[in-house]
Amino acid sequence: DAGVIQSPRHEVTEMGQEVTLRCKPISGHNSLFWYRQTMMRGLELLIYFNNNVPIDDSGMPEDRFSAKMPNASFSTLKIQPSEPRDSAVYFCASSLRRDGTEAFFGQGTRLTVV
Amino acid sequence: GEDVEQSLFLSVREGDSSVINCTYTDSSSTYLYWYKQEPGAGLQLLTYIFSNMDMKQDQRLTVLLNKKDKHLSLRIADTQTGDSAIYFCAESPRGGYQKVTFGTGTKLQVIP
Numbered sequence: 001d002a003g004v005i006q007s008p009r010h011e012v013t014e015m016g017q018e019v020t021l022r023c024k025p026i027s028g029h030n031s032l033f034w035y036r037q038t039m040m041r042g043l044e045l046l047i048y049f050n051n052n053v054p055i056d057d058s059g060m061p062e063d064r065f066s067a068k069m070p071n072a073s074f075s076t077l078k079i080q081p082s083e084p085r086d087s088a089v090y091f092c093a094s095s096l097r098r099d100g101t102e103a104f105f106g107q108g109t110r111l112t113v114v
Numbered sequence: 115g116e117d118v119e120q121s122l123f124l125s126v127r128e129g130d131s132s133v134i135n136c137t138y139t140d141s142s143s144t145y146l147y148w149y150k151q152e153p154g155a156g157l158q159l160l161t162y163i164f165s166n167m168d169m170k171q172d173q174r175l176t177v178l179l180n181k182k183d184k185h186l187s188l189r190i191a192d193t194q195t196g197d198s199a200i201y202f203c204a205e206s207p208r209g210g211y212q213k214v215t216f217g218t219g220t221k222l223q224v225i226p
Contacts, residue, residue: 004156043157043202043216056213091156105149105156 004106006092012112018080021109024073025094033103034067034077035091043091049075082113118217120203125223132190134220136203139184143205146179148188151200151219160188160201190222198224 005024013019025032034046047057052069060067064083069075079086089110095103117139126132138146144165149157163170163177163186170177176189190197200221206214 042218045214093156102159102162105158107154107156 004092004094004104006090006106006109008109009107010110010112012114013082015083015113016081017113018078019082019086019111019113021077021090021092021111023075023077023092023106025075025092026104027073029094029096029104030072031095031097031103032069032075033093033095034075035093035105036088037091037108038088046077079111082111084113087112118203118205118215120201120217120220122218123221123223125225126193127225128193128195130193132188132193132197132222132224134188134190134201134203134222136186136188136217137184138186138203138205138215140205140207140215141184142207143184145206146177146186147202147204147206147214148175148177148186149202149204149216151202153199157202193222193224195224195226198222 004026007022011019030051032049036044036046044059046059047067048055049069052072065079067077089108091105091108093103093105120136145162147162148160150160151157161172161175161177163179165181168179174191178187186203200219202219203217204214
């Protein structure tokens with residue numbers, strides 16, 4: 001298996017633009033997580049899906065952020081409009097188990113909003 | 115809220131043992147994890163331990179848990195330059211990975 005695949009690897013966008021990050025989880029994994037990593041705040045869980053259903057989105061910072069999982073093999077994280085403070089590395093992770101004890105991370109998308 | 119603390123930096127010589135320490139505050143922590151992050155990469159799960167265990171060994175890695183002191187450590191025997199990375203400690207309550215809390219990470223530098 002190719003592991004968790006995220007795209008793009010790098011994204012540079014202007015403030016106010018819409019940004020869409022994509023994730024393909026490992027086949028057969030039914031839990032999917034979106035994380036954000038910054039120097040200041042470390043790793044933060046944004047949202048968690050189980051069987052394509054959002055279970056906990058309490059980590060989503062504001063209404064500008066939204067996430068979808070239309071099927072078991074694809075998820076998106078959208079920021080609209082983007083702001084410079086959204087600059088971070090965004091990771092997607094997937095797990096076979098609902099409790100996520102063995103979550104596998106993608107390589108991340110480095111987002112820079114200028 | 116829950117808090118996981120780690121020292122920021124550790125430097126060791128190649129061939130020596132490395133010990134990375136972590137303390138946590140959540141007494142309901144059931145799963146405790148160690149992740150490795152190499153530059154430009156995502157987090158790689160190295161190992162995890164249940165809170166009812168004191169020790170877990172996997173090849174060069176030894177995890178020790180002192181539940182009374184809420185202290186977790188990761189020992190890497192015969193440290194190699196390829197072990198240079200950031201190591202994250204994390205904890206989650208039973209059945210609640212979505213509530214996992216990560217430490218700030220310890221950057222391990224291995225000197226040849």
